[in-house]
Amino acid sequence: xxxxxxxxxxxxxxxxxxxxxxxxxxxxxxxxxxxxxxxxxxxxxxxxxxxxxxxxxxxxxxxxxxxxxxxxxxxxxxxxxxxxxxxxxxxxxxxxxxxxxxxxxxxxxxxxxxxxxxxxxxxxxxxxxxxxxxxxxxxxxxxxxxxxxxxxxxxxxxxxxxxxxxxxxxxxxxxxxxxxxxxxxxxxxxxxxxxxxxxxxxxxxxxxxxxxxxxxxxxxxxxxxxxxxxxxxxxxxxxxxxxxxxxxxxxxxxxxxxxxxxxxxxxxxxxxxxxxxxxxxxxxxxxxxxxxxxxxxxxxxxxxxxxxxxxxxxxxxxxxxxxxxxxxxxxxxxxxxxxxxxxxxxxxxxxxxxxxxxxxxxxxxxxxxxxxxxxxxxxxxxxxxxxxxxxxxxxxxxxxxxxxxxxxxxxxxxxxxxxxxxxxxxxxxxxxxxxxxxxxxxxxxxxxxxxxxxxxxxxxxxxxxxxxxxxxxxxxxxxxxxxxxxxxxxxxxxxxxxxxxxxxxxxxxxxxxxxxxxxxxxxxxxxxxxxxxxxxxxxxxxxxxxxxxxxxxxxxxxxxxxxxxxxxxxxxxxxxxxxxxxxxxxxxxxxxxxxxxxxxxxxxxxxxxxxxxxxxxxxxxxxxxxxxxxxxxxxxxxxxxxxxxxxxxxxxxxxxxxxxxxxxxxxxxxxxxxxxxxxxxxxxxxxxxxxxxxxxxxxxxxxxxxxxxxxxxxxxxxxxxxxxxxxxxxxxxxxxxxxxxxxxxxxxxxxxxxxxxxxxxxxxxxxxxxxxxxxxxxx
Amino acid sequence: xxxxxxxxxxxxxxxxxxxxxxxxxxxxxxxxxxxxxxxxxxxxxxxxxxxxxxxxxxxxxxxxx
Numbered sequence: 001x002x003x004x005x006x007x008x009x010x011x012x013x014x015x016x017x018x019x020x021x022x023x024x025x026x027x028x029x030x031x032x033x034x035x036x037x038x039x040x041x042x043x044x045x046x047x048x049x050x051x052x053x054x055x056x057x058x059x060x061x062x063x064x065x066x067x068x069x070x071x072x073x074x075x076x077x078x079x080x081x082x083x084x085x086x087x088x089x090x091x092x093x094x095x096x097x098x099x100x101x102x103x104x105x106x107x108x109x110x111x112x113x114x115x116x117x118x119x120x121x122x123x124x125x126x127x128x129x130x131x132x133x134x135x136x137x138x139x140x141x142x143x144x145x146x147x148x149x150x151x152x153x154x155x156x157x158x159x160x161x162x163x164x165x166x167x168x169x170x171x172x173x174x175x176x177x178x179x180x181x182x183x184x185x186x187x188x189x190x191x192x193x194x195x196x197x198x199x200x201x202x203x204x205x206x207x208x209x210x211x212x213x214x215x216x217x218x219x220x221x222x223x224x225x226x227x228x229x230x231x232x233x234x235x236x237x238x239x240x241x242x243x244x245x246x247x248x249x250x251x252x253x254x255x256x257x258x259x260x261x262x263x264x265x266x267x268x269x270x271x272x273x274x275x276x277x278x279x280x281x282x283x284x285x286x287x288x289x290x291x292x293x294x295x296x297x298x299x300x301x302x303x304x305x306x307x308x309x310x311x312x313x314x315x316x317x318x319x320x321x322x323x324x325x326x327x328x329x330x331x332x333x334x335x336x337x338x339x340x341x342x343x344x345x346x347x348x349x350x351x352x353x354x355x356x357x358x359x360x361x362x363x364x365x366x367x368x369x370x371x372x373x374x375x376x377x378x379x380x381x382x383x384x385x386x387x388x389x390x391x392x393x394x395x396x397x398x399x400x401x402x403x404x405x406x407x408x409x410x411x412x413x414x415x416x417x418x419x420x421x422x423x424x425x426x427x428x429x430x431x432x433x434x435x436x437x438x439x440x441x442x443x444x445x446x447x448x449x450x451x452x453x454x455x456x457x458x459x460x461x462x463x464x465x466x467x468x469x470x471x472x473x474x475x476x477x478x479x480x481x482x483x484x485x486x487x488x489x490x491x492x493x494x495x496x497x498x499x500x501x502x503x504x505x506x507x508x509x510x511x512x513x514x515x516x517x518x519x520x521x522x523x524x525x526x527x528x529x530x531x532x533x534x535x536x537x538x539x540x541x542x543x544x545x546x547x548x549x550x551x552x553x554x555x556x557x558x559x560x561x562x563x564x565x566x567x568x569x570x571x572x573x574x575x576x577x578x579x580x581x582x583x584x585x586x587x588x589x590x591x592x593x594x595x596x597x598x599x600x601x602x603x604x605x606x607x608x609x610x611x612x613x614x615x616x617x618x619x620x621x622x623x624x625x626x627x628x629x630x631x632x633x634x635x636x637x638x639x640x641x642x643x644x645x646x647x648x649x650x651x652x653x654x655x656x657x658x659x660x661x662x663x664x665x666x667x668x669x670x671x672x673x674x675x676x677x678x679x680x681x682x683x684x685x686x687x688x689x690x691x692x693x694x695x696x697x698x699x700x701x702x703x704x705x706x707x708x709x710x711x712x713x714x715x716x717x718x719x720x721x722x723x724x725x726x727x728x729x730x731x732x733x734x735x736x737x738x739x740x741x742x743x744x745x746x747x748x749x750x751x752x753x754x755x756x757x758x759x760x761x762x763x764x765x766x767x768x769x770x771x772x773x774x775x776x777x778x779x
Numbered sequence: 780x781x782x783x784x785x786x787x788x789x790x791x792x793x794x795x796x797x798x799x800x801x802x803x804x805x806x807x808x809x810x811x812x813x814x815x816x817x818x819x820x821x822x823x824x825x826x827x828x829x830x831x832x833x834x835x836x837x838x839x840x841x842x843x844x
Contacts, residue, residue, distance in 0.1 A: 152819075156788060159822040166824075166831035170842050445838045448798050449806065455795035463786055 002581040003027075003551050005085040008619070010074040011046075011095070012039035015618025022605050024087060026573075026582040030592040031609025036619030037585040041123060041555040042069070043082040044583075047093055048119050051101045055125070066095055073615035086110070118146050120538075121547040126556035130534035133522045137506035138314050144497070144507055147544055148471045150464050157460045164453040171446045176439055183436045190426050199433060206426055219434065222427040229424045236417070242355040243417040246406050249350050254343040255403060258396050261336045265389070268329035280323060280330070286316045337383035344380060344395070351375075368405045374398040465499065471544070472497045472507070478540035479533075485576060486532050486568045491515070492525075495533065509533075531560045535569075539577070551581040558591055566591055567659065570598045578603070593652035596627075598660070628745045632738075639737040643722055646737075646744050647678070650719060654681035657751055660761040661769055661778045663688060682716035682747075692779040693760070705776065708750035715747035788814040806837040 002024040008014035013036035020027060020040065031037045042053050046069065056068055070080040080095040091105040091114050105111035120143060132140065145154055168174070187194065191202055204214040207221055210228045214221050233244065320327070351372055360369045375398045381387060476496040483495055491514045500506035509521050518524055525533065535557060542552050558566050573582060586592055596606060610620035627649045634642040658665065658681055665684055685693075689709050694702040718740045751760050753771035760778045761769040769778040789811050796807045817826055832842045 153786065155821060156819060159818050159827070162822055162824070162827045163818075163831055163834075166827045167834065170828065170831045171835050171840055172843075442840050445802055445840060446835070448802055449834060449838060452796040452799040452807075452810075456792055459791045459795055460788075463791075 001550050002087050003084055003583070004087060005083075005090075006040055006043065007083040007085075008039060008043055008081070009083075010071040010078060010080040010618075011082050012036070012042050012069055012071065013612055013615075013619045014039055015071060015073070015616055018619035018621055020607055020621060022581075022583075024581065025603055025605045026580070026584070026599075027605050027607065028584045028586065028592065028595050028599070029607045029609060030586055030589075032611055033587050035587075035609035035612050037587065037609060038125075038555055039619060040583070041125060041553055041585060043093075044084070044553050045119055045123055047082055047084060047091055047103070048114060048117050048122060050103065050115050051093070051095075054119075055127075066097075066101065070095060070097070071615050071618065084114075086114075117547065117550060121147060121542045121544065121552075122550060123553045124535070124538045124555065124557055126559055128534075129538070129557055129560075130522075130527070130530040132537050133509060133525075133530050133534055136314075137500045137508050140497075140507040140509075141500075141505045144468075144472075144475075144541075145505075147475075147541055148468045149545065150468060153460060153464050153467070157457055157464065160453055160457045160460065164450055164457070167446065167449055167453065171442075173443070173446050173450075176443055176446075180436065180439045180443060183432055183439070186429050187433060187436060190429050199430070203430055206423055209423070219431060222430045225427040226424065229420055229427070232420060238355055238358070240414060240417060242359055243410070243413045244421055245350050245353050245355050246410050246413070247417075247421045249347065249403075249406055250410070252343045252346055252350075254340060254347060255396065255399055257336055257340050257343060258392060258399075261333065261340060261392065264329055264332050264336065268326065268333060271326050271329070279319070280327065283316055283319050283323070286312075287320065334383050337380075337387060340395075341380050341383060344375070344378070348376060365405065367401050371398040371401050375402075468499065472499070475537075475540045475544060478543050479536045482536040482539050482572065482576060483533065485572050486536065486565060487529075488568075490529075492529065492533075495536070497537075509537075527560050528562065528565070531557075532565060539572075542580075548580075551583060553583040553585070555585045556587060558586070558588065566594070570594060573599065590652065594656050597653050597656045628741055631741050635734055635737055635741070639734045643737045643740055646740050647719060647722055650678040650715070650744055650748075653748060654678050654685075657681075657748075658684070660759070661692075679716055679720050682712050682719070686712050686716070693776075694779065695754075695776045696774070702777070705750065708747075711743060711747050711750055715743045718743055788818065803838050806834055809834060809837050 003022055004024050005022065006020045008018045009016060013034075018036065018039070020029065029037050029040060042056075045053050051065065053065065053069065056065060074080055074097075077097070079097070082093040082095075084091055089106050089110045091103070091111045094102045094104075096102075103111050103115070105114070132143065135143065145151060191199055193199075200214070200216075200218060203218055203221055207214045207225055210225060212221060212224050212228070233241065236244075359365060360372070375395065378391060378395050378398070380391065380395075476498075479495050479497070480493075483492070493512045493515075495509065495511040498508050498510050500508045511518050511521055513524060521533065522530065539552075542548070542550075558569060561569070573584075584595070586595075595604075608622050610622060612619065627645060631642045631645040631649070634645060657663075663681070663684055665680070686709055689712070690704055693705045693708060695705045697703050722740060752758065753760070753773060753775045755775045756771055756773040758772040760771050760776050762772050763770045763774075767779070770776070792810050792814055793807070796810065800807045813830055817830055822830075835842050
């Protein structure tokens with residue numbers, strides 16, 4: 001799948017029309033900074049991502065993005081537009097001022113296909129080259145997940161996880177477990193064993209005391225027992241009945257709960273800071289969003305920037321984990337406060353019983369009475385509100401004399417009352433046994449369901465791990481192959497993308513640096529290496545699945561690379577990526593000239609963007625078929641500019657040619673090494689060509705290509721004269737410049753084969769370079 | 780995007796639910812039935828809640844509103 005044409009209209013830097021016509025070839029678009037190159041990258045991204053441009057998302061939300069992608073001078077009621085024509089048809093985005101952005105295509109299915117592409121496999125920008133290396137392990141996984149083809153399986157795993165959480169919550173499993181635990185403790189207080197027969201025997205033993213005939217229905221027996229005990233209680237004198245109230249009060253154990261509250265409150269305060277409560281509220285709300293949200297990206301509640309949803313979720317989870325101790329104390333406090341509130345209510349109920357009235361009026365109980373009055377006045381706030389310590393201490397202080405007096409009173413408790421209370425509690429507890437057993441049965445079933453869901457989840461994750469390992473192996477092999485082309489002799493080896501140990505959804509980069517395992521490439525590698533590695537990883541991604549047949553766009557990706565490695569990238573474009581359609585954007589003049597020389601013109605188209613002037617003029621695209629053609633155009637009106645253009649062509653071309661045929665040039669220290677004149681290059685070409693540059697004659701014998709040497713010699717002299725200002729300081733004759741153009745064009749032409757048209761360095765056999773048909777060679 | 784030759788959700792569910800099958804074959808069958816539709820799309824919280832209740836009811840667990 002290849003791009004034939006890209007057309008922008010009032011989109012980003014473009015005015016009415018900016019067109020790149022590639023005819024399915026690869027494209028180089030050269031232009032100074034701000035000439036509008038990246039508008040083409042933005043258009044490509046906008047179409048693929050259904051209207052999102054990552055580098056603009058920091059400042060603009062989806063709605064506002066429309067304001068920054070439309071040229072500021074777009075005529076009223078005119079939509080901005082993007083049309084990309086592929087071999088298979090064209091896709092269009094129309095961005096009106098007020099209405100929603102619309103996407104269409106012919107054929108209609110094409111737009112869905114293009115928008116199913118992953119932008120991370122199709123577009124790499126200068127400032128994003130090393131992004132992948134710098135991502136956290138889990139974000140590496142998130143970014144790779146769609147590339148690994150795992151989204152479908154990840155979704156199912158996520159569904160199972162969510163279903164498990166719903167089973168736990170809908171079944172109220174935690175509540176059931178807690179209640180069952182309390183019931184078990186209570187039952188064990190009266191029954192040594194939970195065996196059915198043992199329970200029946202124990203009930204029979206207690207029932208016998210009250211002459212109850214114990215049948216098989218234990219509930220019936222217990223209810224009968226309770227009825228008899230109630231009758232006995234009614235028969236007690238008021239003073240005796242009061243002992244039962246004391247026993248009931250004793251069971252409340254409010255002091256113990258208050259002491260527990262005080263311990264947890266101190267622990268909580270130790271880990272608390274002033275913003276914790278606020279942070280927890282925000283995070284708990286965020287947690288709810290995480291549970292309910294079903295989009296891939298989300299606007300960060302803090303900065304408004306669009307971030308990946310997985311990134312947001314990771315952030316919320318990490319924050320909550322950091323606060324887990326505090327949260328635990330907070331939840332414990334709420335629970336204990338709830339208990340104290342209930343204790344207090346129960347306490348007030350019991351103390352109101354008529355058994356107490358006369359007893360409280362006794363002079364020796366004056367302190368107890370006043371304490372009770374204090375307690376009655378204490379109003380505790382709800383359990384999720386903050387309680388003042390002073391109020392809790394008042395409650396504690398008032399309780400102590402009451403409980404002390406109660407302990408004293410219970411010392412004189414008649415045994416018959418004690419037995420009655422014990423047996424009443426025994427029957428009440430026995431009545432709870434059927435519920436306890438039902439609960440156990442339910443809990444077992446729920447746990448089996450949850451454990452099945454766990455196993456399903458684990459099996460899906462195992463499958464995902466297996467598939468991702470295979471895909472990671474393929475990507476890693478591609479990364480290593482590309483890296484070795486870019487850095488054949490560098491001490492960085494065995495680069496791999498590997499699942500991070502101990503984490504399900506995390507990916508790490510491993511490599512050997514001077515033979516040693518490197519734990520963190522992003523910390524150790526230089527910027528240049530990071531960018532090379534980032535480029536290798538991107539190209540490996542771009543080689544996965546169907547994406548390997550799609551175009552890729554590289555926006556100014558060589559900025560941090562040195563001359564040598566830029567050369568390696570050209571090699572890569574001519575080899576590894578020869579069958580791909582590449583759209584290469586660059587502002588680098590020397591890199592552009594090198595591309596002009598070294599890339600195969602049958603496969604590449606070159607465009608130059610003129611400097612951007614204003615929004616009305618917009619992006620100005622000029623094709624760069626041949627710079628000699630440009631020089632001829634200039635010849636009529638400005639022969640001096642034409643001559644200078646030729647000189648510039650030769651200055652930029654000859655160093656690359658020299659490098660391609662490994663012309664031996666003495667090294668000059670400092671920048672002068674890169675500033676050699678074409679005179680120096682021609683001198684060396686001429687001196688070495690006698691021995692090294694040959695053409696086959698009709699008898700298939702190798703002959704020195706003497707006409708090339710003669711042409712280069714003339715070019716050298718003409719260029720030398722042109723460089724010498726006094727020689728052309730006066731009137732410059734167009735004929736003189738015309739001769740310069742023709743001789744220089746021919747001089748470069750001699751590096752091409754007269755038969756197959758390819759450069760003499762097209763192929764290499766041992767130390768000898770050949771054109772494709774081996775008609776010419778450079779030894 | 781759909782199941783590959785190596786991935787059959789129905790099989791994974793069936794093989795992972797041997798114990799559950801002993802308690803309630805109905806519950807396992809309901810889970811398998813869900814693997815053909817609900818479980819392979821984006822499961823919203825309300826659908827997830829509904830499915831959880833259905834499974835619990837099949838198990839004979841009372842779920843209060």
